[in-house]
Amino acid sequence: RAHAGPIWDFYQTGCSIRLLNPQAFCQKVWEKLSYLQEYVGNFCGANVYLTPPGTQGFAPHWDDIEAFVIQLEGCKRWRVYKPTTVLPDYSSHNLDGATLPEPIIDCVLKAGDLLYFPRGYIHQGNALADEHSLHITVSMFQKHSYSHLMSKALPNLVESAKRNSIVSRESLPLDFLNAVGSANIAKNDGSCAQRRDEIIGTMQNFLREMIEQVPSIVDQSADEFALKFIRESLPPCLSNEESNRTILTSGAKWNNESKTVIGVENIVDMDSQLRLVRRHCVRLVAEKDNKTFRLYFSVENTRVYHEVDLKSVEIRLTDAKNVKFLIKKYPKFCSANDLKFGDEEARLELMMGLYEKGILIAKTKF
CATH class of the missing domain: 2.60.120.650 (Cupin)
Known part of the structure; x- marks a missing residue:
């Protein structure tokens, strides 16, 4: 202090x-x-x-x-x-x-x-x-270059190439340690020099196979790169007018006349017009099985760098498809009726859940 x-x-x-x-x-x-x-x-x-x-x-x-x-x-x-x-x-x-x-x-x-x-x-x-x-x-743009993206991509490329290349999974030669290494660079032994060339050639072929795998892993690597941004980024800065259309001030509340709580389920319906509070505040990432997804978000971050851990929720495949729709729709508003996947109850549940998390903002104050 x-x-x-x-x-x-x-x-x-x-x-x-x-x-x-x-x-x-x-x-x-x-x-x-x-x-x-x-x-x-x-x-x-x-x-x-x-x-x-x-x-x-x-x-x-x-x-x-x-x-x-x-x-x-x-x-x-x-x-x-x-x-x-x-x-x-x-x-x-x-x-x-x-x-x-x-x-x-x-x-x-x-x-x-x-x-x-x-x-x-x-x-x-x-x-x-x-x-x-x-x-x-x-x-x-700190640590935001192609080399930093490649640092995420290379481990994925190696794993992808291993799955598709039998040669990459073969054991190293018995005389591997005698043919390569700092102490062996200047050796003139013919057999060692030949083995050294073979090892280098195999590694070069492995790298060529990895290059062919780039299209299959670029999205996964970009998602990993994006999560760093979601973790670091500032939360959306909302105006008072915007804040009044989010869960911050327009959520469940006490009704003095009925003496009951009016919950989000009573204010968000199938026709409610909603959108992402900001385009950059979410990142949808597929798990390795491609059947489940996690939605990462920055709306609960603080204004102090790295003060909170990365936040996410697990969602179903149909919900993920609807989240993709919301992302592509931004900055336009849409309703649960506009979503394309799942039954009516599931679509409304998704919209209410995202609104309660502060990820969605309403077109008008509830």
């Missing part, structure tokens, strides 16, 4: 202050990040930096994210340099400014200005001598 007294003491001695998770404290930041992550399809985060006059919070470095710097108060001089590593998936250590070339951007941001630099571009910022600087950095 950070207390005001020590923080201002640090500030007075030239230290920068960094506020993590500003979306947890500021409704406007949460709202912007929530909409932005739906548009770009991956987690969007933010940090706020307060820098004393005439100081520099960080040495020159590059980051593993796409960065948008928005100046809120004061001024800050930014210098941006061409990357030395193209599209890195890791952030750099502190770099020596004396060894850097001439910057490609050298500018002073004032309140309201925005600066974008892509992943890997070296940058540094200095507060001017007579004015503090307050800025917010919005980040996105």
